[in-house]
Structure formats: C-alpha cells, structure tokens
Amino acid sequence: MTNEKFQEMVEQYEKLVFTICYQLVRDYHEAQNLAQDAFVSAYAHIDTVTEDNLKAWLARIATNKAKDYLKSAYNRRVCLSEDMSEMDLIRAENSPERLYITDEGTGVIRQAILNLKEPYQKVSVLFFLEEKTIEEIAETLHRPKKTVQTQLYRARSKLQELLVKEGVQR
Amino acid sequence: MKELFDPNGHLTDDAFGALLRDEPLDEMERLEISEHLSFCDRCVERYAALLDGSELLSPPEPVAPPVFRRIRERARKLFVNKYATAAAAACFAIMFWNIGLFNVDVQNDHGKILDALANGAATFSERTTQFTDNLSETLDKILQSLKIERGSQHEKE
Numbered sequence: 001m002t003n004e005k006f007q008e009m010v011e012q013y014e015k016l017v018f019t020i021c022y023q024l025v026r027d028y029h030e031a032q033n034l035a036q037d038a039f040v041s042a043y044a045h046i047d048t049v050t051e052d053n054l055k056a057w058l059a060r061i062a063t064n065k066a067k068d069y070l071k072s073a074y075n076r077r078v079c080l081s082e083d084m085s086e087m088d089l090i091r092a093e094n095s096p097e098r099l100y101i102t103d104e105g106t107g108v109i110r111q112a113i114l115n116l117k118e119p120y121q122k123v124s125v126l127f128f129l130e131e132k133t134i135e136e137i138a139e140t141l142h143r144p145k146k147t148v149q150t151q152l153y154r155a156r157s158k159l160q161e162l163l164v165k166e167g168v169q170r
Numbered sequence: 171m172k173e174l175f176d177p178n179g180h181l182t183d184d185a186f187g188a189l190l191r192d193e194p195l196d197e198m199e200r201l202e203i204s205e206h207l208s209f210c211d212r213c214v215e216r217y218a219a220l221l222d223g224s225e226l227l228s229p230p231e232p233v234a235p236p237v238f239r240r241i242r243e244r245a246r247k248l249f250v251n252k253y254a255t256a257a258a259a260a261c262f263a264i265m266f267w268n269i270g271l272f273n274v275d276v277q278n279d280h281g282k283i284l285d286a287l288a289n290g291a292a293t294f295s296e297r298t299t300q301f302t303d304n305l306s307e308t309l310d311k312i313l314q315s316l317k318i319e320r321g322s323q324h325e326k327e
Contacts, residue, residue: 007234014233015226016218022227023189024204032229039237040244059218060208067204074201118175119202141179144209151205 017062024066034065120155
C-alpha cells in the first residue's frame with residue numbers, strides 16, 4: 001500500500017478507531033493517543049490484511065491498544081504481589097493450592113466457583129474443578145493463554161472475597 | 171446490574187449498548203470487554219458493524235498528521251541504526267586490515283593473531299583515549315572562554 005493510500009485509509013477510519021478507543025477508555029485525550037498508536041501499528045502490518053477485513057482488523061487493533069492501556073492502569077493500582085500473582089498461579093498448577101480447593105470442593109467452594117459469572121466461570125471450572133492446565137483451557141475456550149492466566153488470577157481474588165464473606169477460612 | 175457476557179462467554183447486547191450509548195461501565199468492566207474483543211473475531215466484527223456513521227465520534231484533532239510524523243520518525247531511526255551499524259562494521263574491518271589480521275595464516279599463526287589483536291586493541295584504545303582527552307580539553311577551553319566572556323559581559327553591565 002502506498003503512503004497516499006494509507007493516508008486515505010487513516011482519514012476514512014480515524015473516526016471508527018477513535019470512537020472504539022474512546023468508548024473503552026472514556027478519555028478523549030487518551031483515546032486520541034491510542035488512535036494514533038493504532039494507526040502506527042497498522043502501518044507496520046498493513047500488507048497482511050485484505051480490503052474486506054480492513055474495518056474489523058482496525059477495530060481489533062484499536063481494542064488491543066485500549067486493552068493494553070486499561071490493563072497497565074489497572075496493574076499500576078493493584079499490587080500484584082499482595083497475595084498471588086499471575087506467575088504464582090502458573091506455578092500453582094500442580095501445587096497444594098489446587099489440591100486444597102479439590103479436597104474442600106464438595107461444598108461452598110465448589111458452589112462459589114459455579115456461581116461466578118463469565119468471563120470467569122468457565123476458566124475457573126476447568127482449572128480448579130477439572131484440573132486442566134492453562135494450555136488446555138486456552139485451547140478449549142479459544143482464548144489466549146495470557147488472557148486465561150489473567151482471568152484465573154481475578155477469578156481467584158473474587159472467590160477469596162466471596163468465601164471470606166461467607167465465613168469460609170483457609 | 172447488566173450482564174456483559176452471555177453463558178458462552180460472548181458479549182451481550184447490553185454490553186454493546188453500554189459501549190455505544192456511553193452508559194456507565196466501571197474500569198474493570200471495560201477492561202474485561204476489551205480483553206474479550208482483543209481475541210474474539212465474532213464480537214469484534216459485530217462491534218465494528220454496529221459502529222456506522224451516526225455512532226462515530228470525531229477526534230479532537232485530525233489523526234493523520236501525527237501518525238505520519240511518527241512513522242517518518244521511526245523510519246529515520248531505523249535508517250540511522252542501520253547505517254551506524256554498517257559504519258561500525260567498516261571501522262572494525264579497517265582496524266583489522268591495518269593490524270594485518272587478514273594476512274595471517276590462521277592455521278599456523280595462533281600466537282601471532284592473538285598478539286596482533288592485543289596490539290591492535292591497545293593502539294585503538296590509546297588513540298581513543300587521546301581523542302577523548304583532546305575533545306574534553308577543547309570543550310574545557312570553550313567553556314572557559316564562555317565563562318570569561320560571560321564574566322566580562324557581567325562586569326560591563
């Protein structure tokens with residue numbers, strides 16, 4: 001694609017990309033920066049996309065930029081070392097952490113997992129109850145491994161909160 | 171409370187509605203939605219299709235000029251890095267040539283190669299030190315003269 005064509009494309013889709021960034025981050029200034037980032041990334045990979053997929057492809061790049069922004073803002077606020085980081089979760093795949101849940105999982109804990117809402121319920125059932133690995137879960141649910149890890153980390157925090165509320169202690 | 175995900179893990183109409191109508195969504199909900207859109211073809215295609223002309227917002231400033239500025243800047247950096255690497259490689263080649271490394275019989279002259287490399291490196295380091303010394307001396311002189319000029323200017327005032 002020539003630079004002229006790319007410029008035409010930017011002008012045609014700048015509203016779409018900006019709108020997606022704004023609707024996800026809810027900040028005009030950040031949305032403007034993220035829209036620029038999205039087009040700079042698009043320029044580097046423009047030869048990998050066809051005309052038919054262009055709109056959805058740009059929408060995907062814009063959502064990725066918004067996701068990265070929201071995630072880094074979230075990570076800055078939440079101290080991952082507080083209780084259990086995503087890395088700990090990976091190490092816990094075959095550890096007593098999971099065995100504890102399995103052993104105690106006949107009652108309240110099992111029910112708490114089943115009561116979780118999407119996008120946390122399926123990953124939690126597969127990980128805590130069916131003892132699947134993160135790779136297997138990613139493959140089964142067609143989600144990236146990193147997303148599965150993140151969702152499991154948050155699911156665990158939600159479960160802890162729920163169980164503390166219900167008076168279940170470790 | 172809105173259900174943002176259906177039992178299959180896809181975004182609900184409520185989720186798309188909340189995005190399109192700018193309805194309240196907390197940061198975690200928006201993060202969950204964006205995470206899902208970043209890998210789900212079905213939902214991202216649906217979202218892009220829902221965003222037609224009437225739903226779109228105009229950016230406060232045109233996006234194209236800063237994008238092209240950043241693309242040009244990136245291309246310039248790549249170009250400079252490429253040629254800086256080539257120039258460094260050429261410098262080493264000339265240095266090795268000068269110390270006669272390319273004329274040595276590698277099979278029989280291991281000792282000579284090491285000596286030549288050591289001498290070459292020593293010469294190179296000596297010259298570098300000399301060059302940096304000269305450079306800092308010159309800079310010192312310039313700074314000194316500037317100080318004097320500034321001082322005399324101050325005295326005049």
